Amino acid sequence: MVDDLQENEDIGPISNIPSTSSPSIRSKINLDDLPSDPANRPPITSYHPNQIDDVRRAYLVKKAFQPRGHNFKWSNYSSGQRRFSVKWYDKYDWLECSTKQEKAYCLCCYLFNGSVGNQGGREEHIGEVNSVHNNSVQKCDYLLNQKRSYEANVTKNSNEENIANWYRLLGSVCSLRFLLENSLSFPGHNESEDSFSKGLFLVILKLICENNPDIGKYCLGNAKKNNKLTAPSIQKDIIDCFAKEVTQRLCEEFKDDVFGMLANEPSDVSQKEQMAIVLRYVDKCGVVKES
Ligand SMILES: [Zn+2]
Numbered sequence: 001m002v003d004d005l006q007e008n009e010d011i012g013p014i015s016n017i018p019s020t021s022s023p024s025i026r027s028k029i030n031l032d033d034l035p036s037d038p039a040n041r042p043p044i045t046s047y048h049p050n051q052i053d054d055v056r057r058a059y060l061v062k063k064a065f066q067p068r069g070h071n072f073k074w075s076n077y078s079s080g081q082r083r084f085s086v087k088w089y090d091k092y093d094w095l096e097c098s099t100k101q102e103k104a105y106c107l108c109c110y111l112f113n114g115s116v117g118n119q120g121g122r123e124e125h126i127g128e129v130n131s132v133h134n135n136s137v138q139k140c141d142y143l144l145n146q147k148r149s150y151e152a153n154v155t156k157n158s159n160e161e162n163i164a165n166w167y168r169l170l171g172s173v174c175s176l177r178f179l180l181e182n183s184l185s186f187p188g189h190n191e192s193e194d195s196f197s198k199g200l201f202l203v204i205l206k207l208i209c210e211n212n213p214d215i216g217k218y219c220l221g222n223a224k225k226n227n228k229l230t231a232p233s234i235q236k237d238i239i240d241c242f243a244k245e246v247t248q249r250l251c252e253e254f255k256d257d258v259f260g261m262l263a264n265e266p267s268d269v270s271q272k273e274q275m276a277i278v279l280r281y282v283d284k285c286g287v288v289k290e291s
Contacts (some may be wrong), residue, residue: 014125015103031058036065038105039098041100044112050242053143056111060144064089064107065096069279072102094137108136164218169214173250175205176238187233201235250291 009261015038029051034040047055065087074083084097085102096105113136126133164263179186179200184203202220209216220228259281267273279291 013104013121014106014109015098015101017123029055031055034058036062036099036101036109038065038096038110039100039103041110044110048248051153054141056143059107059111060140064094065098065105066099070097070099072093075102088122094133094140095122106133106136108140109133112136112139118131164223165227165229167215167218168223168227171205171208171212171219172229173238174208174215174235175201176235177242178204180242202230205230233262245291250279254281257281 029047031054034055036119044052044055066086068086068089070086072084072086074081081184086097088095094106094108096107096110098105102106109125109132113132126135153285178184185198190229192198206220210217216222220230223229258277262278262280263275265273280287281291283289
């Protein structure tokens with residue numbers, strides 16, 4: 001690295017993320033109004049998991065907070081007096097500086113490392129190829145490119161294709177929701193077209209298609225063979241989404257209150273174990289609930 005700046009115009013140490021108050025769980029976030037100054041930002045992990053990537057993208061699109069008009073104060077170091085120099089912004093696009101605290105921060109490490117990061121000077125902070133900082137920079141690039149490829153796909157698809165995909169997904173979600181709500185098993189022994197034992201997931205999806213012409217128009221036999229959105233892996237993805245939603249809702253109900261947990265792990269004849277968990281708690285209205 002060529003240091004073409006004067007010794008007294010260094011970045012100073014890259015600071016750790018300050019912990020300001022956290023946004024409430026899954027509150028509505030205005031992505032155009034995220035705190036700009038690093039000293040005012042809540043820890044990135046305090047955002048709801050469903051919103052965290054949107055927040056990261058919004059910060060990456062806004063780019064690092066690099067105020068230029070600010071008159072930075074001189075500070076005493078063992079090597080003499082120093083102050084932050086805005087010239088370093090041109091060299092490092094991840095570098096940010098809080099005007100509130102007059103400290104340097106790293107946007108990439110804030111977005112992907114929460115409060116952990118190498119807090120040394122710029123070279124120590126960047127570190128080796130596999131350093132915390134370089135991994136964060138890579139994750140930022142990946143997140144932005146992922147968004148671009150998703151947008152490119154949606155734009156590339158015709159409007160009719162997007163509508164068809166939406167109805168296909170809706171059909172699968174409705175069928176799985178019914179099965180989960182009623183604790184019914186869903187995989188069939190053989191989910192192929194000519195099977196007599198397709199399993200409840202496909203049977204209910206067929207029923208939905210027969211009774212809802214909008215969904216029926218795009219699903220099952222009317223969908224392309226490679227885009228039916230009924231594969232076991234898709235079913236599993238949708239169930240995972242339900243599980244996250246349910247867990248989130250339960251956590252919101254407990255808040256910081258106490259709850260009882262009962263776990264049991266019986267095994268079937270093939271010694272395959274299945275764990276069942278029951279949570280017992282008093283909800284906001286004072287009613288005892290078991291989930
Ligand atoms: Zn960093």
